[in-house]
Amino acid sequence: xxxxxxxxxxELSDPxxxxxxxxxxxxxxxxxxxxxxxxxxxxxxxxxxxxxELNQFYLLNEVTGRLELIAQHxxxxxxxxxxxxxxxxxxxxxxxxxxxxxxxxxxxxVQSSSHEVHFLPVSVKPWRALLSVPLLxxxxxxxxxxxxxxxxxxxxxxxxxxxxQLGSFAVNQLLVLRSMQPSVDSRLRCNKPLAREYxxxxxxxxxxxxxxxxxxxxxxxYTVLLCGETGTGKEVVARAIHAAGPRRxxxxxxxxxxxxxxxxxxxxxxxxxxxxxxxxxxxxxxxFDAAHGGTLxxxxxxxxxxxxxxxxxxxxxxxxxxxxxxxxxxKVDVRIxxxxxxxxxxxxxxxxxxxxxxxxxxxxPITLPALRExxxxxxxxxxxxxxxxxxxxxxxxxxxxxxxLDQLSGHAFPGNVRELKCMVERAVLLCDADVILPEHLALxxxxxxxxxxxxxxxxxxxxxxxxxxxxxxxxxxxxxxxxARELGVARRTLLYRLARLNIPVGDAREKC
Numbered sequence: 212x213x214x215x216x217x218x219x220x221x222e223l224s225d226p227x228x229x230x231x232x233x234x235x236x237x238x239x240x241x242x243x244x245x246x247x248x249x250x251x252x253x254x255x256x257x258x259x260x261x262x263x264e265l266n267q268f269y270l271l272n273e274v275t276g277r278l279e280l281i282a283q284h285x286x287x288x289x290x291x292x293x294x295x296x297x298x299x300x301x302x303x304x305x306x307x308x309x310x311x312x313x314x315x316x317x318x319x320x321v322q323s324s325s326h327e328v329h330f331l332p333v334s335v336k337p338w339r340a341l342l343s344v345p346l347l348x349x350x351x352x353x354x355x356x357x358x359x360x361x362x363x364x365x366x367x368x369x370x371x372x373x374x375x376q377l378g379s380f381a382v383n384q385l386l387v388l389r390s391m392q393p394s395v396d397s398r399l400r401c402n403k404p405l406a407r408e409y410x411x412x413x414x415x416x417x418x419x420x421x422x423x424x425x426x427x428x429x430x431x432x433y434t435v436l437l438c439g440e441t442g443t444g445k446e447v448v449a450r451a452i453h454a455a456g457p458r459r460x461x462x463x464x465x466x467x468x469x470x471x472x473x474x475x476x477x478x479x480x481x482x483x484x485x486x487x488x489x490x491x492x493x494x495x496x497x498x499f500d501a502a503h504g505g506t507l508x509x510x511x512x513x514x515x516x517x518x519x520x521x522x523x524x525x526x527x528x529x530x531x532x533x534x535x536x537x538x539x540x541x542k543v544d545v546r547i548x549x550x551x552x553x554x555x556x557x558x559x560x561x562x563x564x565x566x567x568x569x570x571x572x573x574x575x576p577i578t579l580p581a582l583r584e585x586x587x588x589x590x591x592x593x594x595x596x597x598x599x600x601x602x603x604x605x606x607x608x609x610x611x612x613x614x615x616l617d618q619l620s621g622h623a624f625p626g627n628v629r630e631l632k633c634m635v636e637r638a639v640l641l642c643d644a645d646v647i648l649p650e651h652l653a654l655x656x657x658x659x660x661x662x663x664x665x666x667x668x669x670x671x672x673x674x675x676x677x678x679x680x681x682x683x684x685x686x687x688x689x690x691x692x693x694x695a696r697e698l699g700v701a702r703r704t705l706l707y708r709l710a711r712l713n714i715p716v717g718d719a720r721e722k723c
Contacts, residue, residue, distance in 0.1 A: 251284070257377065257378070262361075268355065313347070314345070319367075328341070342371060346382045412588065427575075430456060435449075435576075436550075439552065445552075446550065477519055483536050483537075505546070513553035517565065555569050589631070596635040606639075620678050
């Protein structure tokens with residue numbers, strides 16, 4: 212029997228009724244076997260217990276580090292809602308104390324506080340009382356947030372302990388259900404693109420293919436080799452594989468093989484024993500040991516010295532490492548992900564990379580597309596980085612002018628996503644108003660889109676149209692009816708163009 216220290220709200224006339232209702236919620240949640248339905252059941256139960264008109268369940272995305280709203284219950288008493296909060300608004304600042312410090316936030320009267328609540332549904336009757344409680348996973352880390360709001364001033368602090376325990380129970384049930392379903396069938400059944408499930412941004416055909424490959428290797432022990440140009444997001448994909456896989460609760464360790472000379476890199480990877488060399492005054496565990504049970508990313512594997520490659524090959528084949536100065540090896544359980552922007556096959560032919568190690572690493576290769584190959588993803592990434600930069604600078608959100616978007620679309624981006632991110636962060640910093648202009652990008656106005664000779668005029672025009680439609684949809688919060696009205700076209704025509712340009716429904720949600 213689970214014993215709970217429940218600080219019951221003073222407004223309850225019968226605490227025993229509340230305790231029985233709370234126990235019934237625990238029982239219902241324990242019986243759920245559908246990870247899609249469990250979040251909705253949680254917020255419905257919380258609404259019954261707290262008597263709040265609004266109840267939201269946020270879950271922490273371990274890849275992006277941002278909160279995502281995955282379930283919401285709006286009671287009939289709040290039926291006069293005139294607008295629904297944008298579900299793409301992740302990580303509301305008001306929830307930061309709860310997420311970062313695990314602190315309960317209780318506001319008896321929101322209107323008299325300085326907190327910003329624009330992320331809540333907008334109603335004729337304003338929200339007055341608010342409660343935000345942290346939800347913990349089995350490792351006692353904050354994994355989500357439960358938010359309750361009333362349209363009348365009230366003291367909700369008394370609900371904090373019991374609702375936090377109920378929500379934490381639901382979070383761990385959800386994690387168990389996900390671990391019991393290693394396939395991506397459940398992801399394919401939902402409306403969200405696979406990219407979003409892995410914390411990645413983009414809906415292009417190239418990104419869809421990349422995510423399909425990730426889903427294939429996610430729950431296998433295979434070594435993954437991530438290839439691609441500089442700045443394509445190899446470490447981001449590696450973190451996504453770790454966070455979405457069965458090793459998510461263990462460590463994710465990164466080592467750049469180009470950052471250390473051969474001697475230091477060997478001791479960093481495999482560790483050493485006291486007295487192994489001058490200055491080795493104590494035993495030191497290597498990164499293989501630090502990543503035991505988890506994932507080790509070997510970035511820039513192409514820069515690893517040849518002599519060290521032989522020792523790495525043995526560690527991969529035998530699953531054991533021998534620290535410097537040790538007389539025996541010991542077993543380690545580590546999943547290896549390697550990354551490189553170099554052509555390893557060419558390096559093998561030139562004798563600059565071991566052939567046997569190459570074939571061991573290339574067990575499951577994934578080549579990440581360059582930004583110029585991700586048709587239509589540029590605008591989504593720019594929006595995402597803009598929101599991140601505004602949040603980091605603690606400033607109000609900014610938009611994009613049409614001319615700035617045109618210049619952005621016309622740039623070749625040899626540095627890929629990394630270059631785009633830095634460019635957007637600089638533009639947000641330079642932007643004093645609420646709109647990013649061409650002068651904030653510091654790009655030549657005559658820049659033309661990089662295109663191969665076989666790209667037709669129709670294809671180039673469709674690329675421009677796709678960016679324009681996505682921008683208009685974003686301004687109208689995904690409402691296709693208002694977008695069609697603004698563009699001066701029939702709604703049926705807009706829907707046809709969205710389908711023709713492969714703009715997913717998830718990127719153009721209907722709000723009415």
